[in-house]
Amino acid sequence: MTRYLIVGGGIVGLAVAHRLRLDRPGDQVTVLEKESGWAAHQTGHNSGVIHAGVYYRPGSLKATLCRAGSASMVRFCAEQGLPYATCGKLIVATEPAELPRLHELHQRAVANGLPVTLVDAAEAAAHEPHVAAVAALRVESTGIVDFAAVCRKLADLLADGGAELRLNTRVTGVHATGRQVRVTTDAGELTGDVLVNCAGLHADRVARLAGVDPPVRIVPFRGEYHELVPDRRDLVRGLIYPVPDPQFPFLGVHLTRMIDGSVHAGPNAVLATAREGYSWRRFSPRDVWEQASYPGLWALARRHHRYGWTEVARSLSRRRFAASLARLVPELTGADIVPAGSGVRAQAVRPDGSLVDDFLIVEADRQVHVLNAPSPAATSSFEIARHIVARLPEN
Known part of the structure; x- marks a missing residue:
């Protein structure tokens, strides 16, 4: 059994947890969120648009994952009875x-x-x-949808499927020790095998806590x-x-x-x-x-x-x-x-002042850090999750 620790309870973090439960049902999944509810920041404050993928450079992650993600999001909403148009x-x-x-x-x-x-x-x-x-x-x-409602549904599905969901849990330290990752929080310490950082506004800080020197600043x-x-x-x-x-x-x-x-x-x-x-x-x-x-x-x-x-x-x-x-x-x-x-x-x-115009996902030993996931990340979330999970190690 592999133990996955996911930092961040926005739509990308919850989608990664959901994909893990689907693809690796025998493994343990824990989601850590510092706020008292899901989708508290970027996900819960966006315009609710299911983007088609018009603006993005052909062949980029944004272009490919947004187009596929638009269809995935519509399909999920239809299956779960969530309003969308x-x-x-x-x-x-x-x-x-x-x-x-x-x-x-x-x-x-x-x-x-x-x-x-x-x-x-x-x-x-x-x-x-x-x-x-x-x-x-x-x-x-x-299309249009309420992404916060999508997150609430994902949290319900995860709880029903045996995932551990921890709200009010702020990550304060990350220590890689051999084949394990130890995460210190203000609510105690957890040990896992793989860390996935989906911390959004604080993603670069979590990466530095984990000993990764991010190539960008949020x-x-x-x-x-x-x-x-x-x-x-x-x-x-x-x-x-x-x-x-x-x-x-x-x-x-x-x-x-x-x-x-x-x-x-x-x-x-x-x-x-x-x-x-x-x-x-x-x-x-x-x-x-x-x-x-x-x-x-x-x-x-x-x-x-x-x-x-x-x-x-x-x-x-x-x-x-x-x-x-x-x-x-x-x-x-x-x-x-x-x-x-x-x-x-x-x-x-980037240090030269250029904006990262694609999703940026950095891999380290038993760690994955999502360092740039602005719009259309909510639209693309199920496909970002599929992309990440396909690269995660198993014990």
Whole structure:
């Protein structure tokens, strides 16, 4: 019997545990989560989109695992009776200058084997009557779901299947001793044979605790959301995204109809002052010092400082936030949106300031560390788990 210790109770950690129970039912699986509930951070604060895999470099882990993961996620939800919808989305060019980028995105989507269609302004309006578009890319396989509900279901299945689930258990030390891994927590010590680090916002720290020198540093970016007031939700039928600007590292604010019928707008992307910094008021001296002393952050700031200041301005001004949305749906104004919480993206940054643009999974002796798993990790979670488990040793 092999004993697996999984650090992190977000959707990737729980999916890894689930895959282990399916593939290696005779082994022992323990999940350690420092919070009092599952999906407390990235998983529970995202936009709930089941991504198709349009944006990612063909052949990359993101491209291959997202496409397969989208189907896996839909299949799991259907089997478990969880609400979801395959509603499709529009990626919208709002001016002629964006058309070359839209066509490049279309070519990438086709290379990734996705069912996509270029549509003109009239066809775009047939899908989204209030959208402003000179052309758009229709992505049929995009969907929506509540990923926190997926995590709750996974936790129930794991508990029923004999896995050990430990909430309120913060990892404080990891020591590899021969063929075993000893994990110290604030709730006691555990010994296992294999460690899987799915700690998200703290993944690089857990790797260092385990004696692994990670090639990246996690830098937290807060994404702030607004939502449309109820009587303006009819302006958006599904999902409306801008054409991403390749000069900038994020997708830009967009409009998403959630599984509960609400319509969220966002997120923006501002550097957070804590790894769990869900507002400007949340400040961690340790986290800020780590960021300020990391050369990669300064290199990133030099490269994208104009974009960064634009995001800060949009964070501080509802008028600016609404103006960004009005590029997609001109009828939207500041009076039509209200704040709707935020999430924090755990973005891996290299020492030269470049963002890791693919999933990053580092293997060590009897250890696996998931060091970069932002979007579309939730969509891809079942396939990330399959990818990881196939590489885990057995006694």
